[in-house]
Amino acid sequence: MNAQDAILVALALPLVGALGIALAGRINGNLREAVTLLTAGGLALTVWQIAPVIMSGDRPGVTLAEILPGLSIAFTVEPLGMLFAALASSLWIINSVYSIGYMRGNAEKHQTRFYVMFAVSLAATMGIAFAGNLFTLFLFYEALTLATYPLVAHKGDEKTIRSARVYLGLLLATSIGLFLPAIIWTYSVAGTGDFTVGGILAGNLQGPAVGLLLALFVFGIGKAAVMPVHRWLPAAMVAPTPVSALLHAVAVVKAGVFSVTKIIVYIFGVDNLFGTVGSGWLLYAASFTVIAASVVALRQTNLKRLLAYSTVAQLSYVVMAAAILKPLAEIGAAIHIVAHAFGKITLFFAAGAIYTAAKKTELWQLRGIGRRMPITMTAFTIGAISMIGVPPTAGFVSKWYIIAGAFQADNYFAVMTIIASTALNAAYFLPIIYMAWFESEAEPPEQPHGEAPWPAVLALSLTAFLTVAFFFFNGPVLELERQVVAGISP
Amino acid sequence: MNALTLHLPALQVIVPMLMAPFVVLLRARSLPWAAATATSLLTFSIALQLTMIVMDGNPVSYEMGSWVAPYGIELQVDAFSALVLLIVTGASSVALIGGRESLASIISTDREPFFFAAWLLALAGMAGIVVAADAFNIFVFMEISSLASYVLIAAGPDRRALPATFKYLILGTIGATFYLIGVGLIYMMTGTLNLGDMELRIHEVADQKPILAAAGFITVGLALKAAIFPLHVWLPNAYTYAPHIVTTFLAACATKVSLYVLLRFDFFVFQQNLAGHEFQFAAYLMPLAVLGILVGSVVAMFESNIKRMLAFSSVAQIGYMMLGASFVSATGLTAATLHMFNHALAKGGLFLATAAIAVIAAGCRLSDIAGLARRMPWTFAALVVSGLSLIGVPGTAGFISKWYLINAALELETGGIALVALILVSSLMAVVYIWRIVETACFGESVETEVKRVPTALVIALWAVAIANVGFGIAPDLPLSLSAAAADILLGHVR
Numbered sequence: 001m002n003a004q005d006a007i008l009v010a011l012a013l014p015l016v017g018a019l020g021i022a023l024a025g026r027i028n029g030n031l032r033e034a035v036t037l038l039t040a041g042g043l044a045l046t047v048w049q050i051a052p053v054i055m056s057g058d059r060p061g062v063t064l065a066e067i068l069p070g071l072s073i074a075f076t077v078e079p080l081g082m083l084f085a086a087l088a089s090s091l092w093i094i095n096s097v098y099s100i101g102y103m104r105g106n107a108e109k110h111q112t113r114f115y116v117m118f119a120v121s122l123a124a125t126m127g128i129a130f131a132g133n134l135f136t137l138f139l140f141y142e143a144l145t146l147a148t149y150p151l152v153a154h155k156g157d158e159k160t161i162r163s164a165r166v167y168l169g170l171l172l173a174t175s176i177g178l179f180l181p182a183i184i185w186t187y188s189v190a191g192t193g194d195f196t197v198g199g200i201l202a203g204n205l206q207g208p209a210v211g212l213l214l215a216l217f218v219f220g221i222g223k224a225a226v227m228p229v230h231r232w233l234p235a236a237m238v239a240p241t242p243v244s245a246l247l248h249a250v251a252v253v254k255a256g257v258f259s260v261t262k263i264i265v266y267i268f269g270v271d272n273l274f275g276t277v278g279s280g281w282l283l284y285a286a287s288f289t290v291i292a293a294s295v296v297a298l299r300q301t302n303l304k305r306l307l308a309y310s311t312v313a314q315l316s317y318v319v320m321a322a323a324i325l326k327p328l329a330e331i332g333a334a335i336h337i338v339a340h341a342f343g344k345i346t347l348f349f350a351a352g353a354i355y356t357a358a359k360k361t362e363l364w365q366l367r368g369i370g371r372r373m374p375i376t377m378t379a380f381t382i383g384a385i386s387m388i389g390v391p392p393t394a395g396f397v398s399k400w401y402i403i404a405g406a407f408q409a410d411n412y413f414a415v416m417t418i419i420a421s422t423a424l425n426a427a428y429f430l431p432i433i434y435m436a437w438f439e440s441e442a443e444p445p446e447q448p449h450g451e452a453p454w455p456a457v458l459a460l461s462l463t464a465f466l467t468v469a470f471f472f473f474n475g476p477v478l479e480l481e482r483q484v485v486a487g488i489s490p
Numbered sequence: 491m492n493a494l495t496l497h498l499p500a501l502q503v504i505v506p507m508l509m510a511p512f513v514v515l516l517r518a519r520s521l522p523w524a525a526a527t528a529t530s531l532l533t534f535s536i537a538l539q540l541t542m543i544v545m546d547g548n549p550v551s552y553e554m555g556s557w558v559a560p561y562g563i564e565l566q567v568d569a570f571s572a573l574v575l576l577i578v579t580g581a582s583s584v585a586l587i588g589g590r591e592s593l594a595s596i597i598s599t600d601r602e603p604f605f606f607a608a609w610l611l612a613l614a615g616m617a618g619i620v621v622a623a624d625a626f627n628i629f630v631f632m633e634i635s636s637l638a639s640y641v642l643i644a645a646g647p648d649r650r651a652l653p654a655t656f657k658y659l660i661l662g663t664i665g666a667t668f669y670l671i672g673v674g675l676i677y678m679m680t681g682t683l684n685l686g687d688m689e690l691r692i693h694e695v696a697d698q699k700p701i702l703a704a705a706g707f708i709t710v711g712l713a714l715k716a717a718i719f720p721l722h723v724w725l726p727n728a729y730t731y732a733p734h735i736v737t738t739f740l741a742a743c744a745t746k747v748s749l750y751v752l753l754r755f756d757f758f759v760f761q762q763n764l765a766g767h768e769f770q771f772a773a774y775l776m777p778l779a780v781l782g783i784l785v786g787s788v789v790a791m792f793e794s795n796i797k798r799m800l801a802f803s804s805v806a807q808i809g810y811m812m813l814g815a816s817f818v819s820a821t822g823l824t825a826a827t828l829h830m831f832n833h834a835l836a837k838g839g840l841f842l843a844t845a846a847i848a849v850i851a852a853g854c855r856l857s858d859i860a861g862l863a864r865r866m867p868w869t870f871a872a873l874v875v876s877g878l879s880l881i882g883v884p885g886t887a888g889f890i891s892k893w894y895l896i897n898a899a900l901e902l903e904t905g906g907i908a909l910v911a912l913i914l915v916s917s918l919m920a921v922v923y924i925w926r927i928v929e930t931a932c933f934g935e936s937v938e939t940e941v942k943r944v945p946t947a948l949v950i951a952l953w954a955v956a957i958a959n960v961g962f963g964i965a966p967d968l969p970l971s972l973s974a975a976a977a978d979i980l981l982g983h984v985r
Contacts, residue, residue: 065964068890073964139885161933169925176883176921181914184893188900 001046003053003060007075007130010046010085014039014123018116025112033100036115040093043122047089054082055480061132070192073139076132078195079480080265080334084258085129087341088251092122094459095246098349101455102242105356114154114240120147125251128259134183134193134267137259138175141223144255145171148247152239159238166235171222174229179220182213186267195262198487199269210268211278217263218282218319223256225312226319227289234308241352244304249311249344254337257318261333264322270488274325274409286320287417289313294424301363303351306428307344310387313421314340321402324414327485329405332398334481335474339394342467343386349460350380353452358445363432368441373451377436379464384429386467389422394470408490495539499552499565499621502536502575503631505529507614510607519599520590526606527586530613534579537617541572541968547975551623559623560684566623569975573827574743574750576972577834578616581742582609584838588951589735592845596647596733605645609739612638616747624683625673628751629666632715635747636662639740643732654727661714661724665748668711675704676759685758689983692763705760705767709774712755715748718775718812719782722805729801730854734845737797741841742834745808749830753815753823757980761818776816780912782809787919791926796847796854799923800840803880806916807833810895813909817898818984823977824970825894831969832879832887835962839876839955843869846944846952852937856926860934868949870931872956877924879959882917886963890970892917 001009017039024031053060054077061076077085099118103111124147127140145168153164187193190200205213222229236248247253264273273279290313297309317340321333353376354360354369370377386393399418406414451457470477494501509529516522543550549568553559567575586609597605615635622628640662644655677683679700680691695701710721717725725745729737760767786806793799807829814826844854846869851858863870879886892913899909962969 067964067966068893068970071893135884142883142885165929165933172925173918173921176881177914177918180884184896184910188897 001049003050003058003077004062006046006050007060007062007077010043010050010089010126010130011075011123013043013046014119014126017042018119018123021115021119022112025115029104029111032112032115033096036096036099036119037093039119040089040096040122043126044086044089044093047085047126050077051082051086051480053077054079054483055476057483063132071135071187072133073136074132074194075127075130075136076195077130078266079483080258080262081129081131083334083477083480084254084337085126087338088122088125088129088246088254091246091250091341091345091463094462095242095345097455098245098352098459099242101453101457101459102240102352102356105453105456106240108154108240110154113150117147117150118243118246121151121247121251125255128255132195134186134195134263137262138180138183141179141221141255141259142172142175144223144252145175148243148252151243151247152236154240154243155238163235163238167232170229170232174220174222177220178216182216182220185213185216193267195266197266199265199267199272201267202269202272206276208278210273210276211281214268214273214279214282218260218285221256221259223252224260224319225253225256225289225315226285227292227312227316230289230293230312233312234305237304237308241304241348241355244307245345245348245352248308249348250341253311253315254341257315257322257333258337260319261322261330264325265330265484270325270330270485282323283320283411283414286316286323287413289316290320290417290421291424294421294428298424298428300428302361303354303363303366304348304361306363307347307351310425310428311340311344313425314344314387317398317402317418317421320414320417321405324402324405324409324411326405326408327488327490328401328408330485330488331478331481332401332403332405334484335401335477336398338477339386339398339470342394342463342470343383346379346383346460346463346467347387349456349463350376350383353456353460356456357449357452363435366432366436367439368436370437372449375451375457375461379460380436381433382464382467384433387429388425392468392471394467394474397471397474495543497552498536498540498543499550499567500554502533502540502567502621503565503614503618505536506533506610506617510610510614513607513610514603516603519602520594522603522606523586523590523593526609527583529610530579530583530586533613533617534576534583537572537575537579540567541576541972543567544569544572545971549979560682560687563627564623564684564686565621567621568979569972570750570754570827570979571620573831573969573972573976574620574747575617577746577831578613578620578743581739581834581838582613584951584955585735585739585742585842588842588945588948589738589845590947591945592735592849592948593733597645601645605642608638608641611635612642612739616743619747619751623685625676625685625688625755626683629670629673632666632669632748632751635744636666636715639744642736642740643728645736646731646733648731650727651731654731658724658728661721665711665714665721668707668714670711672704672707672711675700675707679704685755688759689763692759698764701764702767705756705764708755709752709771712748712752713778716745716752717805717808719778719785719805719809722782722786722808725805726798726801729804730795730797734797734841734848738838738841738845741800741804742838745804746811746830746834749808749811753826753980758983761984772816772818775812779809779812779816780909782806783813783912783916787916787923790923791919793923794856796844796856796859796927797841799927800837800844803920803923804833804837806920807837807880810891810913814895814898817902818981819898819901820974820977820981821894821901822898823980824973825891825898827973827976828894828966828969829891831973832891832962835887835955835959836876836879839952839959840873840880842948842952842955843873843876846948849942849944849948850939852939856930858937859927859931861931861936862939863928863931864936865939866944869944869952870928872952874928875956876959877928879963881920881924884963885960887959887966887969889963890966
C-alpha cells in the first residue's frame with residue numbers, strides 16, 4: 001500500500017467499520033466489539049504506515065474531487081496532521097478496550113449506536129488530520145460535530161439533551177458564523193486555501209485585517225475552546241466517560257487546537273504573523289483562558305467537570321504556544337497535543353473506572369479510594385502529575401519546549417502564565433491525590449468494591465504507561481515536528 | 491438529429507397540454523395521478539434531452555408550422571432555458587411521485603381528474619413560458635400557468651386557501667396586465683413581438699420614451715409575478731394554504747419562471763439598448779434585493795408556521811437571485827441562475843419534508859411538530875440536509891451558489907464587503923429559522939400525533955432531493971456549466 005492509498009483507506013476504513021459494527025450489533029455484542037477492535041487496529045496500522053514517508057520528507061496527497069476551480073476536497077499529510085492522526089487512531093484501540101469494560105460495567109443502552117458513531121467520529125477526525133486545504137478541513141470539522149452529537153446525547157434524558165443542545169448549538173453557530181466567513185475571506189484574498197509551507201497570506205493581507213481574520217479563525221474553531229467559546233466542553237461531560245476520554249480529551253478538542261496551529265503555520269505563516277501588529281492579542285486571550293479556566297477548575301466539586309475545565313486550560317496552552325510564533329514554541333504546541341492527550345485520557349479513564357466500580361462522581365467522595373482501587377489511582381496520579389508538568393511525565397516535555405519558545409521570543413508574559421498555571425494545576429490536583437491516598441473513608445461504601453472491570457483497568461494502565469514513556473522516548477516525534485518549523489526564524 | 495429530436499422544443503409544451511384534457515376523462519381512482527406522473531416524467535426526459543443538445547452552447551430554434559420568425563411563432567431553447575426547464579419538469583415529477591397519498595387525502599376522488607389536468611396545464615404553461623421566443627406567447631403561457639396555479643392552490647384543505655388564491659389571482663392579474671401593457675407599447679413602437687427581432691429594431695425607434703415606460707411596466711409586472719420584495723405579498727399565504735405537494739411544486743419553480751422572463755426580456759431587449767434603463771434595473775433592483783433578503787429572513791425567524799416560515803425564506807432567496815442579477819456581471823449572473831437551481835433543490839426538499847410531517851402532525855405550526863423527530867428520524871434527517879443546503883453550508887448545493895454570489899459581490903468596486911456581510915448575516919438568520927424547526931422537532935415535548943406511516947414513495951422522493959442537494963454540492967458540474975452558459979448568453983446581448 002503506498003501512502004496515497006493509505007490516506008484513502010484511513011478515511012474509508014472507519015466508515016466501513018461503522019457499517020460492520022451496525023451489522024454485527026444485530027447478531028451479538030461480542031462480535032460487535034470484535035469488529036470495533038479490528039477496525040481500530042486496522043486504522044492504526046494504516047496510519048502508522050504513512051509515518052515513515054512523512055519522516056523522509058515526502059508530503060503525499062490525494063485530490064478526491066474538484067468542486068470548483070481552486071476549491072477541492074483534497075488531502076495532504078504533513079507532520080502535524082501525521083502526529084494527530086497517529087495519536088487519535090492509536091488511542092482509539094485503547095479506548096475501545098476501555099469502552100467494552102465501561103459500557104458493559106454500567107449496562108448502558110444503545111451500545112451499537114455508540115460504537116457506530118464512535119467509528120464515524122474517527123473517520124471525521126482522520127479527515128481533519130489529513131485535510132489539504134481549508135475547505136476540506138471545514139467539511140470534516142462539521143462532520144465531526146454532527147457525528148459526536150449522538151454520543152454526547154447518549155443517555156437521552158432531559159438534562160443530557162439540554163447539554164447536548166449547548167454542545168451542538170455553540171459548535172455549529174461558531175463554525176458557520178465565524179469559521180466559514182474566515183475561510184471565504186481567505187480564499188478571496190489569497191485565491192487558494194491550500195495549506196502551504198510559509199503560509200499563503202503574506203503579502204495578501206495587511207494591518208488590522210490580519211488580527212480580525214485570526215479572531216474569526218480562533219473563535220470560529222469553537223472546538224479549540226478559547227474563552228468565551230468554551231462552554232460546550234463542560235456541557236459535553238454528560239456523555240459516557242469513554243466519549244469524554246477519547247473525543248473530549250483527544251479527538252474533538254485536539255481537532256480544534258490542531259486546526260488553529262495548522263492555520264497559523266500554513267495559512268498565516270509564522271514569520272508573517274510575528275511581524276504583524278494586531279495579531280498579538282491571541283497570546284493574551286489564550287493566557288487569559290489558561291488562568292481563568294484553571295481558577296474555575298479549582299472551584300469544581302464534580303470530578304468530570306474539573307477535568308473538563310482543566311482541558312479548557314490545557315487546550316489554550318497549545319493555542320498560546322502556537323501564538324508565541326517561534327520554532328521551539330510551535331514544536332511545544334505539537335508535543336503538548338500528544339502529552340496532554342496521554343495524561344488527560346488517563347485521568348478520564350480513571351474517573352470512569354471510579355464511576356463504574358463505586359458510582360462516585362464528586363470529589364469529596366474520593367477519600368481513601370486509593371486503597372480500594374490502587375491501580376486506578378496510581379494511573380490517576382501519573383496523569384495529574386503530567387498535567388502539572390512534573391518529570392518524569394509527558395507534560396514536562398511539552399512545557400519545556402513552550403517555555404524555551406517563549407524565551408526565543410523574549411516573551412516573559414507567556415513564561416509567567418505557564419508558571420502561574422502550573423501552580424494552579426498543582427492546587428487542584430494535589431488535594432485529590434492526597435485525599436485518595438492519605439485520608440481514610442468517611443464511611444465504608446454500601447457495597448465493598450475493588451477495581452473496575454479488567455478491560456478498563458488495562459486501558460488506563462496502558463495510557464499511564466504511555467504518559468511516563470513519552471518522557472523517556474520522544475525522539476521520533478520531536479524529529480518529525482522539527483520538519484514543521486524548518487525555515488522559521490528563531 | 492433525427493426527426494423527433496427536431497421537435498423536442500414543441501413537444502416540451504404540447505405533451506403536457508394535450509394530456510390535460512385526456513386526464514379529465516380518466517375516472518378510476520389514482521389513474522389521473524398515474525397519467526399526470528407519467529406525463530411529467532416524459533416532459534422531464536424531454537428537458538434532459540434538450541439539455542444534452544444545448545450543452546455545447548448552440549441554442550435550438552424551432553419554427554411552429556415552419557413559419558419563419560419573426561412572422562411565425564418561434565420557440566427557442568438555450569442553456570438558460572434548459573436549466574429552468576429542468577427545474578420545472580423535475581420539481582413537477584418529484585412532487586407527483588412523492589405526493590399521491592398526500593394529495594389523495596385532501597382531494598375527493600371525483601375532483602381528481604380536474605386537479606391533475608390543472609397540474610398538467612400549469613406544467614405546460616411554465617414550460618411554454620420558458621421555450622417561447624416572443625413576448626406575446628410568453629404572456630399566453632403565463633396566463634395558462636397562472637390560472638392553473640390558482641386552481642391548484644385553491645385545492646388546499648384549509649378554507650383560508652380561497653382568500654389566499656383570490657389575493658394571488660388579483661395581484662397575478664395586475665402583474666400580467668402590466669406586462670401586457672409594456673408589450674403593447676413596444677409592439678406599437680417596433681412592430682414586432684419576437685424578442686430577437688425586438689432587440690434589433692429597438693435601435694431604429696426615434697422616440698424611446700414609450701419604450702422606457704414599457705420597460706417600467708414589464709419590470710414591475712414580472713417582479714410582481716416573481717414575488718420580488720415588496721411585491722411579494724401574495725406569496726406567503728398562497729404557499730401556506732396550498733396543498734403541501736402543490737407548494738413543493740410551485741415553490742421550486744413558479745417564481746423562478748417569472749424571474750427567467752424578467753432577466754431574458756431585460757437582457758435581450760433593454761440592457762444598454764435603452765438610455766436610462768440602468769436605473770430601472772440595477773439601481774432599482776439591488777436595493778430591493780437587499781431589502782428582500784433582510785426582511786424575508788427576519789420575518790422567517792419569527793414565524794411559527796413552518797410553511798409560512800419557508801415562504802418568507804423564499805422571498806429572501808429570490809432576493810439572492812435578484813442581487814446576483816443586479817451585478818450585471820458574468821459571476822453575478824452565474825450565481826443568480828445557479829441559485830435558481832439550487833434553491834429549487836433546497837426548498838423543494840424542505841416542502842416535501844413538510845408534506846411528510848403533515849401526514850402525522852396535526853398541523854404545520856412549530857408546536858405541532860414538537861418532539862416528532864424521534865418518531866420520524868428519516869424525514870427530519872432529510873429536512874436537515876435540505877436545510878443545510880438552504881443555509882449554504884459547504885458540501886451542499888446551496889454553498890456553491892452562495893460562493894459565486896460572494897465572489898460576484900467582491901468583484902464590485904464599492905460596497906462589495908457590505909454585501910458580503912449582508913449575505914453572511916442572512917445566512918446566519920437562515921441558521922436560526924432552520925434550527926428552530928430542528929430544535930422543536932428534536933428536543934420539544936412530544937405531542938399527541940396520529941399513528942400513521944409516511945408513504946414510502948414520499949420518503950424516497952424526499953431522500954432523492956436530499957441526496958441531490960449533497961450531490962450537486964460536491965459535483966456541481968451540470969448546473970454550473972448551464973448557468974455559466976446562461977450568464978454568457980445574457981451578457982452576449984449586452985453590447
